[in-house]
Amino acid sequence: MISCSGVGKRYPGGLTALENVSCDIAAGEMVFITGHSGAGKSTLVRLIAAIERPTAGGIVVNGQNLAALRDNALPYLRRNLGLIFQDQKLLFDRNALENVLLPLAIVGTPPREATRRAQAALDKVGLLERARANPIALSGGEQQRLAIARAVVNRPAILLADEPTANLDEESAEHILGIFREFHQVGVTVLVATHAVPASAAGAREIRLARGGLAA
Amino acid sequence: MNAWLNQHRLAFRDAWRRLFAAPLGTLLSLVVIGIALTLPAAGWLLIDNLQRAASAAAGTQQISVFMALDADRKASDEIAARLKAAPPGTWRFVPRDEALKQLQGGARMADLIAGLPRNPLPDAFVIEPNDTAPAAMEALARTIGGWPKVAHVQLDAAWTKRFDALLRIGRLIVGLLATVFATGLVLATFNTIRLQILAHAAEIEVARLIGATDGWIRRPFAYYGALQGALGALLAIALLAAGKALLDPLVSELALLYGASFALRGVSATLALQLTLIGATLGWLGALLSVRMSLKG
Structure with missing residues (x-):
C-alpha cells in the first residue's frame, strides 16, 4: 500500500530531515512510526501525503509513484488518504458538522447524503450530540476526534496521523487509539506517527526512526 | 456530472453567503462598480439620444440636382429617365420656368427678374432619398454628379454629416472611458477577492490538504466576483433610470420650445441585460486573476 525506497529529504540550508529510509506497509496493516522529536516522523508523514516532495528516493502510495505525479493529480491522491494533523487544522468559522462536510463538498456529494455520512462519521467518533458545536467549544480530545471524523468521512483506504x-x-489518547484500531479492523491501512508505541498497542508493527534514518 | 453540479451549487451558495457576510464592504464595492458602469453607459445613452434628436431635427433630407444652363429639355428627360429606372427615393422635377415663376412670387424679386434678358435658372431635381445615412447620401450625390449635363449637386443636410463626425468622436471617447472604467472594475474586484482570499486562508489550506483541486478553490471566488459585478450593474441601471426620471421634464419642456416632440430614451431591456452580463464578466475576470495570483504565492 505504501512503499518507500531510499527516501531522503534535505531542506535548503543543509538540514537533513530524512536519509535513506526504506519501508513497506501492506494494505490493512496498522503501523506506528516512532522516534524522538526531530527523528523525522512528521517529515515522513508529509512525504507520504505528498505535502512535500523527497529530495532522494521514491515513494509509491496506493500504486501511484509520487515522483511521477503531476501537481494537478495530487488532489485525487489526497482524497484516498485520511490525514490527521497534530494541530487538527479545524475551521473555527463553522460548526463540527460543517467541518466534517468539507471533504464531501470537495468531491461533490449530494447534500442529503453528505449530511447523513457526516453524521455517521461524527457518531463513529462519539461526537454526534456535539454536531452543532463550534470546534473551539470542544476539548482537546474532542477536537482530535472531530479531525478523525473529517479524515474518515470519505472512507479513505489509508489513515495517516501525525502525533494525534x-x-x-x-484517557483521551486511549480513546483515539481505540478509534484507529476500529478502522484497522475493517481493513483500513493505518499509519500513526507518535513518540512511542502506546502500551495498549504493544506488539503492533513499529518503524523506528532516529536522527532521520531507520533505527537499528 | 451530478457531483459537478453539486460542487457548483455549493460554490454559488458560498459566494452568495460571503456577499452578505460583510454587508457594508459589499455595499461599498457595489457602489464603486455601479458608478464605474453608470458613467460609460450614461455617455452611450447621451450619444444615442443626441443622434435621434439630430435625425428628428434634420427633418426631410434632400438632395438638389441642378442641370447645366446650356442643357436642353432632352438632357433633363435623360436624368428623369435614370431616376425613374432606379428611384433612390421620392423625387420631383422642377423645370426652369416653374422655378422662375416661384421666384417671381416674391414681391421684390419680381422687378429684379423682369429686368433680366432671359431666365437665369436651370432645370432642377429635388430628391428625398430613402436611405438618409450621411454616407449613403454622399454616395448618391457623387453618382448623380457624374451624370451628363448635371452642373451641381447640393446636399441640403451637410451639417448632419458634420454632426455625425462629432458623434463619432463622442462614441470614441465613450469607448475609451468604458475601457478605463472596465479596467477599474476588474481591479476593484481583484482587490476585494484578494482580501477574501486572505480571510479564507485557513479554509483554503485545509481544503487543499484534503483533496480540493485549484478549480474547487477558485469557484466560490469566481462566483463572488461575477455576482458582485452583476449586482453592481443592477445598481448602475437603477442610477441611469433615476437620472432619466430627473431629466425627462426638462427635456420635454425644451422640446416644446422648439415645437418638437422628443422624449429621452432610457436603458432598454437589451442594454440592461448587456450591462449585467458585462458587469458579471468583468467581475468574474477580476476574481480569476486575483485567485490565480494569490494561489501561486
Missing part, C-alpha cells in the same frame, strides 16, 4: 495524541491526556 501528543497533547492529550492518557
